Amino acid sequence: MAGLFDELLVIFHGIWNRRWIALAVAWGVCMLGWLGVALIPNSYQSKARVYVNTQSLLEDKIGITQVQSQQDLDRLRQTLASAENLEKVVRGTDLSQGISGPRDMAAKISALRENISIMAQADPSMIDIIAVSADSSLSDGANARIAQQVAQKMIDIFQEANLTSDRAETKQSLSFLDQQIAERGKQLAAAEQRRAEFEQRFVGLLPGAGSIGQRMDAARQEISNIDSQLVQAQSALSAMNGQLAGTPQSLPGVGASGGPSALAQAQAELSSMRSRGWTSDHPDVIAMQRQVDALRRQGGGGSGTGAGGTPNPAYLSLKSMQADRAATVQALNARKAQLQSDLNVMTSRQTDEPGVAAEQEKLARDYDVLKTQYDKLLSDREEIRLRGEVKTETGSVQFRVIQPPSAPTAPVAPNRPLLLIGVLVLGIGAGVGVAFAIDQLKGTFPTAARLERAAGLPVIGSISQALNAGQVAIERQRLKWFAGASGGLAAVCLLLIAVEFIQRGMA
Template structure:
């Protein structure tokens, strides 16, 4: 421990003996460093905070989600520092006073892009906008004023982009869609005219909608249905014919006793059975028919008073039903013949002109495709128009300045007092380091122990330094000069700090 203490004392003595070298180095480094700090231009920063609310009650109703609104806001924020917007900033602020041509504007834009910051907070609705002005050719007051003007202009552009940007974009989109709709409308009209011309060429073949193949398939299906209905109608007509054959047209006259004759009663019973649908093989019908035949052979069984006759109501009813069934059969046969004729004609046309079906299918396909595009464009146009009205008329973007652009009263950079102190410490440290290095390079031995260690021989003793009274007086005088020079270094530092704060106050 004592050895370390001795070494420390030796080290301090070596530095102290070269204190004037250390002080000179410190003065030189401090003056150069302070000059460099003085040449660093002051940077003045202005900050502002804005609140942008992208939520709207109607946006979700028209398909505008909050994610899409936030994407629009991010797009505006990312394009805020575009060359076009920065040129507006240059022309509308005091920066324009030092601009003489396009080259100066480009240089100002490059500098602004490096000194402008647009940053979103944790809440994406809160946005911080800051700008730094550090032009060495301008005064501190001018830099502070320009920083505030730049931030204010960026806020104006930001608000303009949100409020009028959507409106302009909507107009451009609608104009583009109108052009596309007009073009698709002409194509749709041409496709429809081709379809009309084709229909006029082959008019009357098979009425209805769809292609020729579809119409032919529909005709075949209808013919099959008519065939089934025709079978049923013909069966019903045959049944009516059978009933009509077994039903007398007239009824025999009245008997002498005032009632119906036996023949008339027998015939009436037989007709009633046939009207109920009983066939000729039914036992009761066979028995009734035999009774009628027997009465006819015996002369009718009615005597002289039964020679008159009256129309049979059952016969008239069956005759009416037969006529109705016959008309139905005739109508179905006529319709089937018409469809079959059209189908045969179309089949022969397809044989003679095999491209007719494919031509119609192509015309229909073209028309459907153009019609789908036209309808899609009309739907998109209506959606964009409605979304544009929602954004512009309902105030979908609520813009509010939370913190207006600040007017800086102190430079944000550099931290000149701290830099001045750093230069002072660096100069003092460099002076001490130089004094220490010189002490290590000089070939002397400060203690007898070091000499004994270097020579490898025992040292008998050492003689301490003897200082006379005159030397003591000279040393005291030098100490005063050293203290004054050291104090002067610190005083210069303090003076520079005071000047810095005075300049800040003046700015």
């Protein structure tokens, strides 16, 4: 430990012997460093904080999710730093002074892009807008004023973009969709006309919908159903014929003096049916009406027909039912014949023109594609219109200035007081280092022990420095000069710091 202390004393003694060299180096380094610090332009920063609410009560109802709203906010934040918006900032602030052409404008925009920061906080609804001005050709007051102007202009552009961007985008989108819908509508109308003409020529007579094959299958299915119905109708008609053959046309009855005629009985029964509320479309009413009509044609006002008998009501009813079932069989046969004829015509057309089915499939495919596109465009237009109304009417992006642009009173960079002190410390360190290096390069021995180790011979003794009264006075004077020069270095540093604070107050 004692040896280490002795070594430190030796080092300090060597540096002290060359203190004037150390002081000169310190002055040189400090003057150069302070000059460099003075040449660094002051950077003034203005900061503003805005609140952007991207939530709306109606957004989720129409499909605008919070993720989409956040994406809209990110997009808006990115477009604020576009060249167009930055040009608005330049023209709306004092930065426009001294611009003589497009080249100057481009240089201003490029410098401004590097000095503007738009950052989101932990809460994504909070956004900080930071503007920095560090133009060495301007005064501190001008830089502070420009920083505040730039921040305020960015807020104005943010509000303008919030109010107009959604409306302009919605208007452009709706205009484009209207144009596309009109074009698709014309194409769809033409496709419908072609398909209608084709169906009129080839498949208009066949039942069902769809392609030729589907319609032919539907016709065959209907013919099969008609065959089943026809078998049932013919069976019912045959059974009716059998019953009618075993039923007499007239019944033995009383004459004109023996009781009421058959016509009167039939009319009375018909009146009874109608009194019960049966309409003229009721099957029993229809049958009885036919019986009355038949009796009237036979002269039913008398007592009967034939050999003193009266008409058989059961026979007349069966006769009417037989006529109905015969008409049903005839109608089914006619419908079957018509379908079979149309089916035969279509089959022959398919044989003669094998491309008919392919043409119909192409027409149907084109129509379906156009119809799908048309419906999709209509749906998109309605959705965009509704979204645009929600965003513009309900204020999907609510903008509020939480902290207006600050008026900078002190530069944020550089920290000149700290730099000045740092240069002073660096200068002192450089002086001490140079003095130490020179001392190490000299071929002297500060102590007898070090000389003894270097020479390998014993050192008998050493003589210390002896000064007379005049030399002591000179050393004291030199010491005062050194102290004054060292204090002057520190005083210059303090003076520069004071000037810096005075300049800040003036700014």
